[in-house]
Amino acid sequence: MSLHVIMFSLLAILAIATGVLLVTRRNPVSAAVSLILHFFALSGLYLTLNAQFLAAVQILVYAGAIMVLVVFVIMLLNLGKEQNMRENFNPRTAITIAMSAALIMQLVLTFTGNPTGKNQLSAASEKIGSPAEIGNILYSTYIFPFEAISLLLLVAVVGSIILAKRTVDK
């Protein structure tokens, strides 16, 4: 059993377990913590796929920026005390679990039914995951989407400030 297989198995189990925890925890803070663990597991999975740059960006952007924002909002809203007034087991939950199981079965069967014969990483993958190669492609082929993304982020910053701003009392 190679290291790749061991790492994939461990990280896949961790990713699925933390995903289930995220969906089932009632306290928003523990859900957020399990989502952070989920992002770390995904970052490890990116490393098994030789995508080093994306693994680093995953931790920086998701675990570092987005989840800090989410945790700040949870703390700001002080949601802890009203958690147990809702979210009991109901028919909707049962139907969702049944439909999810069916959907997972279908997707897994679809993906594993016709093997692609791709059993190992391509030799080029060691090169294309590196920051240098990503930067080369980003600033040549994908320069227009890159600029568009920067505009989108600017619009998002302005929009979120306007949305979250307290309205002035007259």
Next chain:
Amino acid sequence: MPQNIPLEYYLALSAIMFVIGAAGVVTRRNAIIIFMCIEMMLNAVNLTLVSFSSYLGDASGQMFVFFVMAVAAAEAAVGLAIVLSLFRSSQTVYVDEVNLMKW
């Protein structure tokens, strides 16, 4: 136990993660947890893109993941601002108690 991981294993894992996230969006009522489940679904798709990119030796998949991450960051900022202003106007983040758009 195989010696190498076939591409299908990654695809199946990402399908499972996507469906768990979708189930969370459907069942949960807390807007912030719904929001986190959407992030998880985005990440499941990212895993699919990265695994195709690495197994097929094409860098385009990783570029798409980069852009998806940037869009997710923008979405996080705007989405949480909406949750904040929602909480200010109606004192709740439970989506079934919000009926601003109902007529």
